[in-house]
Amino acid sequence: MFREFFKKNYKSRNLLSPEEVDELEQEVKRLKEDVAVREVQIIKFGRLIHEDPVNTNKYAKRITIHNRIINDNKQKINELEIKLLDK
Numbered sequence: 001m002f003r004e005f006f007k008k009n010y011k012s013r014n015l016l017s018p019e020e021v022d023e024l025e026q027e028v029k030r031l032k033e034d035v036a037v038r039e040v041q042i043i044k045f046g047r048l049i050h051e052d053p054v055n056t057n058k059y060a061k062r063i064t065i066h067n068r069i070i071n072d073n074k075q076k077i078n079e080l081e082i083k084l085l086d087k
Contacts, residue, residue: 015086028080031073038066
């Protein structure tokens, strides 16, 4: 809630060069693509848990790892989007 309010009311100070803006936008794009791929993997592992109950622990660990990485990536995306407000 606060983040959305901040983004709407923030006034840019134009601190970023066009090159830095491009780099940050590419990083955000890459992170979003990585999140999408990992979400598909989580769905796949969830299906495998039901289809192959013998290896449930292995799949559950992989899901946990993917969830942790997704959360880290989303945090980084939020940080970069706030930095991009200065373009």
